[in-house]
Amino acid sequence: MPHDASNTSVSHSNASSLNVTVLVSVGRHPLTARTRRADQDARAVEMALMLTGASVSLLHAGQQDSDHEEAIRGYLGMGIDSVGLIEQSPQADVVPALAKALRESTPQLVLTGTRAETGEASGVTPYLLAEALGWPIITGLAAVEKIEQGTAVVLQALPRGKRRRLRIRLPAIATVDSSAPPARQSAFGPAKRGELAHQQAPSEIDEDLATWHIQPARKRPKRLKIVKSSSARDRFKAAAAKAGGGGGQTLNDVTPEQGAEAIFKLLKEEGVLR
Amino acid sequence: MLDALLPILLFSALLLAAIGAVRRVRLWRQGRPSRVPVFKGLMQVPRRYLVDLHHVVERDKYISHTHVATAGGFVLAALLAIIVHGFGLDSAILAWVLLAATTSMLVGSILVAKRRSPPPSRLSKGPWMRLPKSLMAFSVGMFVVTLPTAGILPEGVFQSGVGWFTALALAAVIMWGLGEMFFGMTWGGPMKHAFAGALHLAFHRRPERFSKRNGGEHRSTGLKPLALNDDHAKLGVEIPADFTWNQLLGFDACVQCGRCEAVCPAFAAGQPLNPKKLIQDMVVGMAGGSDANYAGSPYPGKPVGEHDGSPHGPIVGRDGGALVDAETLWSCTTCRACVEECPMMIEHVDAIVDMRRFLTLEHGNTPNKGAEVLDNLIATDNPGGFDPDSRLHWAADLNLPLMADKREADVLLWLGDGVFDMRNQRTLRAFISVLRAAGVDFAVLGNEERDSGDVARRLGDEATFQTLARRNINTLSQYRFARIVTCDPHSFHVLKNEYADLGTADMPARYDVFHHSTYLNQLLEDDKLMLKAWKGGSVTYHDPCYLGRYNGEYEAPRSVLKALGIEIKEMARSGYRSRCCGGGGGAPITDIPGKQRIPDMRMEDVRETGADLVAVGCPQCTAMLEGVVEPRADIKDIAELVADALIIKTPDEKAAQSKPASAAPRTVEEVTP
Numbered sequence A: 001m002p003h004d005a006s007n008t009s010v011s012h013s014n015a016s017s018l019n020v021t022v023l024v025s026v027g028r029h030p031l032t033a034r035t036r037r038a039d040q041d042a043r044a045v046e047m048a049l050m051l052t053g054a055s056v057s058l059l060h061a062g063q064q065d066s067d068h069e070e071a072i073r074g075y076l077g078m079g080i081d082s083v084g085l086i087e088q089s090p091q092a093d094v095v096p097a098l099a100k101a102l103r104e105s106t107p108q109l110v111l112t113g114t115r116a117e118t119g120e121a122s123g124v125t126p127y128l129l130a131e132a133l134g135w136p137i138i139t140g141l142a143a144v145e146k147i148e149q150g151t152a153v154v155l156q157a158l159p160r161g162k163r164r165r166l167r168i169r170l171p172a173i174a175t176v177d178s179s180a181p182p183a184r185q186s187a188f189g190p191a192k193r194g195e196l197a198h199q200q201a202p203s204e205i206d207e208d209l210a211t212w213h214i215q216p217a218r219k220r221p222k223r224l225k226i227v228k229s230s231s232a233r234d235r236f237k238a239a240a241a242k243a244g245g246g247g248g249q250t251l252n253d254v255t256p257e258q259g260a261e262a263i264f265k266l267l268k269e270e271g272v273l274r
Numbered sequence B: 001m002l003d004a005l006l007p008i009l010l011f012s013a014l015l016l017a018a019i020g021a022v023r024r025v026r027l028w029r030q031g032r033p034s035r036v037p038v039f040k041g042l043m044q045v046p047r048r049y050l051v052d053l054h055h056v057v058e059r060d061k062y063i064s065h066t067h068v069a070t071a072g073g074f075v076l077a078a079l080l081a082i083i084v085h086g087f088g089l090d091s092a093i094l095a096w097v098l099l100a101a102t103t104s105m106l107v108g109s110i111l112v113a114k115r116r117s118p119p120p121s122r123l124s125k126g127p128w129m130r131l132p133k134s135l136m137a138f139s140v141g142m143f144v145v146t147l148p149t150a151g152i153l154p155e156g157v158f159q160s161g162v163g164w165f166t167a168l169a170l171a172a173v174i175m176w177g178l179g180e181m182f183f184g185m186t187w188g189g190p191m192k193h194a195f196a197g198a199l200h201l202a203f204h205r206r207p208e209r210f211s212k213r214n215g216g217e218h219r220s221t222g223l224k225p226l227a228l229n230d231d232h233a234k235l236g237v238e239i240p241a242d243f244t245w246n247q248l249l250g251f252d253a254c255v256q257c258g259r260c261e262a263v264c265p266a267f268a269a270g271q272p273l274n275p276k277k278l279i280q281d282m283v284v285g286m287a288g289g290s291d292a293n294y295a296g297s298p299y300p301g302k303p304v305g306e307h308d309g310s311p312h313g314p315i316v317g318r319d320g321g322a323l324v325d326a327e328t329l330w331s332c333t334t335c336r337a338c339v340e341e342c343p344m345m346i347e348h349v350d351a352i353v354d355m356r357r358f359l360t361l362e363h364g365n366t367p368n369k370g371a372e373v374l375d376n377l378i379a380t381d382n383p384g385g386f387d388p389d390s391r392l393h394w395a396a397d398l399n400l401p402l403m404a405d406k407r408e409a410d411v412l413l414w415l416g417d418g419v420f421d422m423r424n425q426r427t428l429r430a431f432i433s434v435l436r437a438a439g440v441d442f443a444v445l446g447n448e449e450r451d452s453g454d455v456a457r458r459l460g461d462e463a464t465f466q467t468l469a470r471r472n473i474n475t476l477s478q479y480r481f482a483r484i485v486t487c488d489p490h491s492f493h494v495l496k497n498e499y500a501d502l503g504t505a506d507m508p509a510r511y512d513v514f515h516h517s518t519y520l521n522q523l524l525e526d527d528k529l530m531l532k533a534w535k536g537g538s539v540t541y542h543d544p545c546y547l548g549r550y551n552g553e554y555e556a557p558r559s560v561l562k563a564l565g566i567e568i569k570e571m572a573r574s575g576y577r578s579r580c581c582g583g584g585g586g587a588p589i590t591d592i593p594g595k596q597r598i599p600d601m602r603m604e605d606v607r608e609t610g611a612d613l614v615a616v617g618c619p620q621c622t623a624m625l626e627g628v629v630e631p632r633a634d635i636k637d638i639a640e641l642v643a644d645a646l647i648i649k650t651p652d653e654k655a656a657q658s659k660p661a662s663a664a665p666r667t668v669e670e671v672t673p
């Protein structure tokens, strides 16, 4: 491969070979439940496409049927030639297969949506992957500002429009939520022509999943705070106020161990951990 | 000398013209294949020219007379000149006819010159300004050289003395005339329109739009379907050579008369579109080069000379800067005013949608709300992204009969996406009350109905259109009904003219479709409705493009209004010349900015009539016109006007009335012996 090193600037010395993998899943429209490209995953693809000089590859692990294929083709319509498909049985845990594929393809950056729109949709997959690969993970990625010498400077979205600038070591996993820029239109022609690169991988059956009882989620009723006040202004303020959590504490300038300790304590108190 | 020179001049001009013709034909043949009946097409040219083309030209009496005199004179003069001067046939009779033909041509060219001094802004300048002079050169030159043959001047008058110089000057004039008329015709001069135009008439992509000797409807307005099943074919038009060859031929036929420009609502609103320039840009692309030589009005806000193209170069660059900017294509409301006015029968809307198809299906670049609307159509079957199971929520109190329950009905009422719009729900309610008053047996599809696909198709998303259409066809095939009636001209057009192409042998998609105004008119004619006399103020009527120009229905709405006792104050632009409300073709979705808004201009037309109310027949028009700020005329759908004027009969009144009526059709009576 011809390589012209003379005019590549130092700070971008690895930009041209920046490999980004986006993990994409099958989405589900909230009103009609039709399969589609998942909104957050599509935003992750958009972010990858906007990185200058990055070579973007897509990876999907899941079942294979025509509905799914059409949804996955939705990502190809954004202007990508092919997507890697790791075939998995419906009961499989996709983390081992994904981790193996990522270990082999060695991307510097893995992008994906915060949570899937189908299946468990627990949002844990990126964490499990990060754990399996031993990579750092960052959530709520809003923008990638700079990538150089094995680190990335990124903006992380915090609630209510706040942004935090972070420097992370690569390779890393980053998740994207709805605060990232919206995905571009998916065009029919490229979607139809794009290649689905099938990869075989053994399905590791998720034993726990089989024992779970799954039912459609119901909207939880929200308790109304009755404010007895004669002033309309007070009542309106109470009605419009964001349901605050009340208690809790903010920890500043603590070591990771202290933070973990505090979280651990809270989870015990709430009965999540026993 | 002239006797020897004339044949040489004539035949070399003809030879050069023939070479030019071959070159021109090769330019057209760069396009995609399109099968046409060659011989049959050529045989049709005279009729298509004399009847169909002339029908359009005649809307401007002045130019129609001018064209008859000039073109008729020229064709005759050219043929006779070849016989008399080319082959030297010494016939005084032919010479006299030739004199008459050139005189006619001269009169015509004087009229052309008069029209062009000064030229109205819609006409192109540049080489077109010399055309009247060239016409005069040809006619005067031919006239004078024919004088000796006709015996008016003595034979040999050009052979000696002063005659020599006259002959020399004459030869020069004739050379000029021949150059323009024969050589220019195929080498890209203004006379090209005659050559390309005649062949365009012969090989038109929509032969159905020409009248036939035995009458019948001749309209062809549905878009042509795009084949989506070929995995490798490029979808839509990216480069000029992606048009079919007869489309390219059509572009080449343009006479730059600017009639399309004069009626284009987007051009008038200052949006960056001028249908004439667009066609000329396609010619530039087909031949290769820049648009710098274009001598007419530019796209508003876009100077001429900054764009160029080639037959195999992109028309719209991904980052702009090719032959045409994307905004130009997205400004069009697909109102068809340009096609209706074009004397050369050029199909602007087909071309625009072809190029939009590429932008949407291959680039994924539908501007503004386009992508969102298309996504909604894919996921929820309606452009607004509403829950498809909530289609009938507005009619919870109406107890509408559902096709799913009834299985058959006389009328299938197609509600359209207006069900999600509160304003249009009023229209639908009104129409349903009229149907009930008339005792019509109708049913709706309810949640089984989907968007007709109109907007998706005009936005270039042929894939979504075809999916929606096929699913609707599938639904419709399960029920029995005599006709479909709809209050939405867009659904009307698509169901009536565009679904048929997608039908299959076991699921044909040909329906008897009525716009509600046509159906109301029928109910009135059958005396099914009793109406109070109109007591409101003065009323004008706005023709929806998709009802009028697309489907030729100008009369029914007017006679419904007449039955209401309304005398319509017509707008200057009404009927086939109606100005678009700005709501078609997805234009409100792509929303390309201009200097003013199209609906504002339309309400200005309304204001000029002094009418207090404008009657409409389309949910889009209602929405667009009602969006104009007050003070303005009120906007009411024809269905609402009829519903307001209804006299509802009580059941026994009805029974009393229907007795004599039921007695009438009895044709066999019992006869006692």
Ligand code: SF4
Pocket: B253, B254, B255, B256, B257, B258, B259, B260, B261, B275, B276, B279, B338, B341, B342, B343, B344, B345, B346
């Ligand atoms: S496209 Fe038709 S109407 Fe427009 S300028 Fe050309 S010939 Fe005239």
Ligand code: SF4
Pocket: B260, B263, B264, B265, B266, B267, B273, B274, B275, B331, B332, B333, B334, B335, B336, B337, B338, B339, B348, B349
């Ligand atoms: S269809 Fe209407 S808006 Fe489009 S170019 Fe023609 S006249 Fe203009």
